[in-house]
Amino acid sequence: MTVRNNVSNRDNSNSYRIRERDTLSKIAARNGTTVDALAQLNNIADPNRIRAGTTIQLPSARDGFEGTTANPTQTNVGARQNPGDTFDAGTTAAAGLTSPNASGTNNGYRNIQDLGAFTRGGSNSEAAIVVGTSEGNRRPDGSFTASYGGHTDPGNAAHNRGSFSYQGTGANTPQQADQIWNRELTNATPRYEAAARAAGLDPNNALLASTYFDLHTQSPRAAQNFINREMPRLAQDPRGVTRDSLIDARVNAYRNDQGVLRAAGFNHSESRLRADQTRRETALVTALDARGYRSGTTQADGVPQGQVPVPTPRPVSENPTVAPTPRPASERPTAAPTPRPASERPTTTTNGATPTNLNDTERVAATTDRAAVQTRTPWISQYDASQVERAGDKACFRAATAMARQSGANVTDVTRRIQVATGEGPNGITVDRQAAERGRNYIDQQLAAGKPVVVGVNHKSTANVGNADGITDHFVVITGRGVDQQGRTYYTFNDPATRNQSRGADTNPNNRFYVDENTGGLTRPGPRTGYVVGRQFDVSMIRPNA
Known part of the structure; x- marks a missing residue:
């Protein structure tokens, strides 16, 4: 059954009669729309239950799923396209091209x-940020542009909202619009994965996948041509899957079976279409680079200058339970400190301070997977006197709250803490399971809102008299949540107890808490001795945000 034959099933009222073995997802794919759009338009409560012979309505030209959206400040670029005239005969069938020498x-x-x-x-999804950057509604650091809340599409005068410039129904807020479109991309992913594998390409490649998601957001029909026809050609392209080859593939995805360009939103002008596709693909590259997807970069060193959140002023004191103590001369910043030779640098500290290896400069390879929910929290060393009040061995809490503040989270005082640990012994802490569950729920809620959470951890068996509970030895910042390949939930964190960013940042695969099935608490496995950045961490308290 070809798409060309299916087009003839539509009548002049833009309706479709359901056939045997049809599914709503198949109908959506053939007609350049989505399951959500069809379900909402036809009041279908369960998209998995449709009946052959029933006639359903297809979305009109302003359903919000077909077309191109650029920065709303631009003119003549970004007109939404009419699903009825974007292509002369709908979406092409797969080209079936294969090559034993796929690039x-x-x-x-x-x-x-x-x-x-x-x-x-x-x-907060990566798709919302990356594609939103292409749409002009987000920035690579995850922040929002003025158009995110809503703007008028210059092409069809429809109202857009959210990261993906959604124009459909069922969304009263940008956040609801993003949820709808994330679901649409999730529904479209299996078709993309199957086509990529058939073409000999890796569907998980960040640049290839982001290009498909972005093109599907712009024009589902062009995206279908992209996976059916252009990806097999990409596999044979001597340039490989690069920005330039992807731009060509995006442009060609707007051609019909006869090779004629059908891009109504650009008045069928190849020069205008190519300019827009170049802009969008370049924006994707910028976003992916900034978010650490290019090999050899991290999130911190990938964010372009000027897009890192602006730090807010630091208060004089950030921990009301610890009285300020005069800084020794070794901790006071100087105008231009002179590096000491390795033989003179301290390797550990004493008198109860954080045991830190100040000679550690070895770069830790960043993790290859990413958390599903990830805040944009900068890493700060507790030894960085330019950002941390009274920087030094005992400044972990002040460094942690500084990281949180730069991400828009203000940590409340210690009296509002969620106390997870009720005691400690030679083998670790005793966990209040109900408090641990309440704490995890709170962390999940804050991460969903884009805010990190400062937590106290226990990493040694001796009491710590400097903290309110006498149990907490150190503070870190939880920055994200994900699920690993074994199906285990984990929480990423920034650790300030080092001067080595690759070791302290949440890109370090060792900087992850896992849920302890026996206690319900959060733990990072490790030894009880050695430098603090490698020790076992057991979350002992959670410090809520204001």
């Missing part, structure tokens, strides 16, 4: 380990 996807971009996770998290 693959070794293009310098890491793999997205879980494509499903890439489209989860509402407005």
Whole structure:
């Protein structure tokens, strides 16, 4: 059954009669729309239950799913296209091209380990940020432009909202719009994965997958041509899967079976279409680079200058339970400190301070997978006197609250803490299971809102008299949540107890808490001795945000 034959099933009222073995997803794919749009338009409560012989309505030209959206400040670029005239005969069938010498996807971009996770998290999903950057509604650091809340599409005067410039029904807020479109991309992912594998390409490649998600957001029909016809050609392209080859593929995806360009939103002008596709693909590259998907970069060193959140002023004191103590001369910043030779640098500290290896400069390879929910929290060393009040061995809490503050989270005082640990012994802490569950729920809620959470951890058996509970030895910042390949839930964190960013940042695969099935608490396995960045961490308290 070809798409060309299916087009003839439509009548002049833009309706479709359901056939045997039809599914709503198949109908949506053939007609350049989505399951959500069809279900909402036809009041279908269960998209998995439709009846052959029933006639349903197809979305009109302003359903919000077909077309192109650019930065709303631009003119004549970004007109939404009419699903009825974008292509003369609908979406092409798969080209069936194969090559034993496929170039693959070794293009310098890491793999997205879980494509499903890439489209989860509402407005915090990686897809919302990356595609939103292309749409002009987001920035690579995850922040929002003025158009995110809503703007008028210059092409069809429809109202757009959210990261993906959604124009459909069922969304009263940008956040609801993002949830709808994340679901649409999730539904479209299996077709993309199957087509990529058939073409000899890696569907998890960050640049290839993001290009498909972006093109599907712009024009579902063009995206279908892209996976059916253009991906097999990409596999044979001597340039490989690169920005330039992807731009060509995007443009060609707007051609019909006869090779005629059908891009109504650009008045069928190849020069205008190519300019827009170049802009969008370049924006994707910028976003992926900034978010650490290019091999050899991290999130911190990938964010372009000027897009890192602006730090807010630091208060004089950030921990009301610890009286300020004069800083020794070794901790006071100087105008231009002179590096000491390695033989003179301290390797550990004493008198109860954080045991830190100040000679550690070895770069830790960043993790290859990413958390489904990830805040944009900068890493700060507790030894960085330019950002941390009274920087030094005992400044972990002040460094943690500084990280949180730069992400828009203000940590409340210690009297509002969620106390997870009720005691400690030689083998670790005793956990209040109900408090641990309440704490995890709170962390999940804050991460969903884009805010990190400061937590106290226990990493040694001796009491710590400097903290309110006498149990907490150190503070870190939880920055994200994901599921690993074994199906275990984990929480990423930034650890300030080092001067080595690759070791302290949440890109370090060792900086993850897992849920202890026996206690319900959060733990990072490790030894009880040695430098603090490698020790076992057991979350002892959670410090809520204001």
